[in-house]
Amino acid sequence: PVKLDFIQNEAIEGSQLASRGNDTVTVVFPQPLTAGQTLQLKFTYAGAVMSDAGGGLLYVGARGTWFPNRGPAMSNFDLEFRYPPEWKLLATGKKISESTRDGMQEIRFVSERPVPLAGFNLGRYVETPVQTAATRLEVYSARAMEADFTRSQIPPPRSPAIARPEQRRPTPPLSAPLPPLQANPDPSANAHKVGRNAAEMIEFLTPRIGPFPFSSLSLTQLPGPNSQGWPGLVFLSSYVFLDKSERERSRFSTNEMNDWVFDHVMTEHEVAHQWWGNHVFWDSYRDQWIMEALANYSALLKLEQDDPELFYRILEQYRDDLLDAPEGANTRPFREAGPVRLGGRLNSSRFTGAYDPVIYGRGTWLIHMLRELLKDTAASARQRPRPGAAAPPPRDPDALFYSVLRGIQTRYAGKKVSTRDLLTAFERALPPTAAFENRKSLDWFYDGWINGNAIPALKLENVRITPSGARTVASGVIVQADAPDLLVTSVPIYAAGSGKEPPVLIGRVFADGERTEFRLAAPAGTKRILLDPFRAVLRQP
Template structure:
């Protein structure tokens, strides 16, 4: 069983001996692909090697405003329905006037008339490969760094598009290739340092006329909005870094089943937030996390008193349905990113603010599962080792579950006879079952600027606390600093 984009028509299939193989094609509209059944004259054993020659045709790239978009994404060649990692040796014949870039190493080119034949090899087994073609310029950035980044982008096209974009209320950035190139170079080197070595010599990125991005080994498709303007809120930086981070999460470390897809999407999303934190500061990252939190909390209309809910991350693409359209992105990307943020918050040393445990965990995850597919359970086992405790409760609530907690904090400050200050307070959880529990940090900000942190295990019971012996006057008591828990707080 093979799959192919429905815009493509299979003409013939031959086996290694040159004999015709009968096939049947069935379109699966829902998955936007064509399933091909091949009728073999003998069964193929598990360790057999069989050769096929496919002849198929159709439009795999569509022209739009002067650029081409590879509509078939990674479905432009016949692949087993369950994509396995494999190596590739690809040759493309393209018109000379267009820039052309594909996945892998460009190992040769031969001019043929007014066309050019280029050959690309992918020697590290991988799931998906693709290409980009169009009237694009090639730019290079980071040539003095460990890994250079190649950008395929048409500034002239954007100059032509400018008036139309402005008419639609969009401001157009200048030298977008530099802005995108800078984020790709910086994110690439940051992740290389934080997660482990990037496996390729360079990274290539091409603009596509679409909204989304898609990552292939050493190569990115990047939708046009990110080439129009860099916004102040950081979402474009996050979009760019997200696609870069897929080189580690998704391309190198794969995911075992659709239920584990958050290991690719949420990890890429949280890595991108780490990049935003490094580039624009912690407050930019926290502002975006708060937006994610509000989106997650507001998605469901819930009955009064039943508490907020959001789909389970482990549902993967099934988190969205006709009634919950945006849920795949919201749950798998954003709530998933929060899961990593919560683990990071649980691992941070609140006395020193040291974060080695969290980053060591990510490094070990990458080192262990490079070139393989990991499951949520694999990751849980690792997280348990780094936190030194069983995390069934955590994964049950946040990855397999749908509850979202709300906390109410009330506190008072008193000065004792010896001049010390004492903070007393009560934390009340709401909207969750009696079995729900979470480690929630609290911070007391003193007038000296010093901060005193505590972590409380809050269950379904109200939690009373006391922090005594504070030498300076407390100015503020805040529950859930740095959005440590995906929760709403009334304080």
């Protein structure tokens, strides 16, 4: 072995240290490297990446920089750990061996296939196995919450979060003070419920997008409000293990959206990351939105099956967050921070915290719009049920959408996916009725929606319903305001009669610019023409 010189960045402190770690090392080679040359580097290093959070919990900091790497990359990992016997350690990969030596436990994990990240969690956990059809699922939770559970407000997140609950809105004043918390809640009491939520998410996604990518899944409690989903290992927020009343008594700055996220989205989102982000991965920071959006929308798809109205309420909250402005002097709404393609660059001094509303909010809406486009154009003349209607459609209206997602999982297993790859997959499935300017292309969607930040205001003008022989013709103008001149939007148009029958989709119209005329065949007895009544397009209320 040849000893090499290296340069490490100066030590950093405080919040930067917690979120980034001492994360830059430059290795100096004795001579220039050549293209295609293979090298093996051995790093010897040390440092604290865990801090005691109390309650038998440790906070795992620097989760992305605890081992030398050049960013997430599909790799094989072989991990060995030594730790005290009264603790439990979980890691990415398959457990190969476990033993005790010199009063310490030793454990080894090896990845089953190339994965983008490797990590571990350690705590005084209670193990709760949960029965699933094909995947070994275990929940690891403590018998107490972290020490700062009863502080007036939980500390700000110390690392990038996945599906982080919204904390910008102030908590409404309580009509009466809450009584003091009598005892520290026991998260392990709800471990089986949390595990069942994860198991149901696996059972929901498996027949739709493909088998669970790993042989097992460990859900491990992580102090604080944030969660992350790594290959076969989920760092799951302590607050997911509590019910609403327990969270309120923690003095956590809670609101309705937080409760929705903790109770219905966060666990499912992290489970979905096993497919989106771990089985397939994003190509560059400009494509990171894909994995967050697909994981988040997958969680919402499960929610839509259980509670359709809440599904739409969360989508509307995401829209409202984009139209809101950050706290402070800046009065510009979050949507103006930029398109989803900016990734981590969305956060700036002018738009503090813009990453979440744009990546999770707008990104989720983009996937929703693609889904609705396939659903509508594949059955353009077929009546759709109202959201939450008891009677199912005669065939799965999302069959085409799920076939695209399955195709991505198959084609890019263990590989990286770019935004162009995503759109190509959807373009292959586009029916002829979805062609813009007679081209089977989603360039208009990329230019205006993925690479743009518009949320247009849409309305109908000059609507006429005219009997024409044996048929009825609906005509009018779609007005698209508060949007760039070149924005193209595929707008679903519905016809409604005078009775209680649900509206009928009569076609989609590409709104190209400020005013777009349309002329569509409508059913006999049509009394009203409706623009996007089922919230298929991200638009202003």
